[in-house]
Structure formats: structure tokens, C-alpha cells
Amino acid sequence: AQTVTQSQPEMSVQEAETVTLSCTYDTSENNYYLFWYKQPPSRQMILVIRQEAYKQQNATENRFSVNFQKAAKSFSLKISDSQLGDTAMYFCAFMKLPYNFNKFYFGSGTKLNVKP
Amino acid sequence: EAGVTQFPSHSVIEKGQTVTLRCDPISGHDNLYWYRRVMGKEIKFLLHFVKESKQDESGMPNNRFLAERTGGTYSTLKVQPAELEDSGVYFCASSWRATGLGYTFGSGTRLTVV
Numbered sequence: 476a477q478t479v480t481q482s483q484p485e486m487s488v489q490e491a492e493t494v495t496l497s498c499t500y501d502t503s504e505n506n507y508y509l510f511w512y513k514q515p516p517s518r519q520m521i522l523v524i525r526q527e528a529y530k531q532q533n534a535t536e537n538r539f540s541v542n543f544q545k546a547a548k549s550f551s552l553k554i555s556d557s558q559l560g561d562t563a564m565y566f567c568a569f570m571k572l573p574y575n576f577n578k579f580y581f582g583s584g585t586k587l588n589v590k591p
Numbered sequence: 592e593a594g595v596t597q598f599p600s601h602s603v604i605e606k607g608q609t610v611t612l613r614c615d616p617i618s619g620h621d622n623l624y625w626y627r628r629v630m631g632k633e634i635k636f637l638l639h640f641v642k643e644s645k646q647d648e649s650g651m652p653n654n655r656f657l658a659e660r661t662g663g664t665y666s667t668l669k670v671q672p673a674e675l676e677d678s679g680v681y682f683c684a685s686s687w688r689a690t691g692l693g694y695t696f697g698s699g700t701r702l703t704v705v
Contacts (some may be wrong), residue, residue: 479633484631512696517592517600517698518695518698519595519695519696519697519698519699520682520699521696522694562669566634570633578624578639578647578650579626579634579636579694580633580636581626581633581634581635582633582705583631583632583633584628584633584634
């Protein structure tokens with residue numbers, strides 16, 4: 476079975492600063508994807524970034540980057556130059572490969588508040 | 592294109608009553624998924640439809656939950672009778688292919704059972 480743990484229920488950051496959200500996971504699989512999803516208040520959940528486990532290079536999407544440590548089973552999300560629009564719930568998720576008909580395993584989420 | 596739409600956005604019902612949640616996927620998406628987040632906990636998979644067929648219903652908590660997808664379009668999730676522990680946010684998602692790379696989520700239905 477796969478489990479995803481997000482140990483920070485809530486975090487705050489000042490606008491323009493950098494924040495890192497933690498995620499660890501447990502799996503016996505060797506091939507999988509990891510994801511960070513964002514859910515703004517009362518809005519749909521959207522994909523922020525994803526990482527293929529077989530790639531050593533950390534994924535980056537504009538101000539969002541990950542620190543993927545496969546041996547440690549750690550997958551943290553760094554948000555640089557935080558903006559007010561980054562205020563949201565952030566969910567870390569895992570999906571094993573091959574991903575046909577596979578489901579997400581999510582963490583419990585981290586509520587991020589970006590303060591002006 | 593229209594996104595995944597869920598109705599209602601909020602529902603408050605009494606224990607023992609019945610509630611039906613609806614999900615309208617993106618047109619043309621054969622795959623439809625239901626997930627649930629009980630307050631403060633992780634989001635958990637409930638089931639997966641491919642068109643009108645249940646591909647995987649391993650996450651359905653018990654027989655008080657009934658999901659349908661008649662005609663392979665919209666889906667309903669009925670809870671009958673509702674219990675206090677059913678409270679949470681119910682998410683629907685759809686995808687064209689059954690992979691993790693094309694999911695589109697809805698905004699969720701917040702269900703409160705009192």
C-alpha cells in the first residue's frame with residue numbers, strides 16, 4: 476500500500492518570500508509519479524507540478540520547484556516569490572506506474588496563507 | 592471548454608437522510624473518478640468509471656454509498672442513509688485517458704451530516 480504524509484497542516488509566508496512545503500511517502504514501487512496539487516478557496520484543484528520517479532532532475536515550473544529525494548522518499552515543494560494568489564490548500568499525491576487505471580494517493584494537505 | 596462541474600457545492604443534511612451528489616465531467620471524457628476528503632485527513636479514492644462501467648470501486652466505504660453513471664455522461668453518488676462520518680468534501684474528476692496526466696478536478700461538494 477502507498478501512503479503520503481504531509482506533516483504541516485498550515486503554514487504562513489510573507490508575500491515575495493520563499494516557502495517550502497514538505498511531503499514524504501511510503502511505497503515499495505520503483506516506478507511512479509509524484510504530484511503537487513493546489514486548491515484555492517472554493518475552487519477546483521489544479522496541478523502545480525509533477526515529477527517522474529525515474530528522473531533525477533528536479534522538476535521546475537516557473538516559481539514552483541521540487542526537491543525530490545527518492546532514497547529518502549521525500550518530495551518537497553518550494554514556492555519562490557510568494558504571491559497572494561498562492562494562498563490555497565496544497566496536496567501532495569502519488570500514482571504508481573504504469574498508470575493506466577491507477578488512482579491517486581493523496582496526503583492530508585497543507586493550508587498555505589500568503590500575507591501581504 | 593467547460594470544466595468538471597459538481598452539484599451542489601454545499602449540502603447540510605440530518606443523519607439518516609439521503610443525499611445525492613452530481614458530477615458533470617468534461618464532454619468526451621470517458622473516465623470519471625470520485626474522491627473524498629474527510630476533514631483534516633487525506634483525500635481518498637472512492638471509485639473510477641470508464642464510460643458507464645465501474646472500473647474500480649475498491650474505495651467505496653460501505654453499501655450506503657451508490658454511484659451511477661447512466662449513459663456514460665454525468666455521474667451521481669448517493670448516500671443513503673447518511674451518517675455523521677460521511678461528512679467531508681467529495682471531489683469528482685474526469686480524464687480522457689486513464690492516466691494521471693490529464694485529470695481535471697471539480698470544485699467539490701462539501702457535505703455536512705448533522
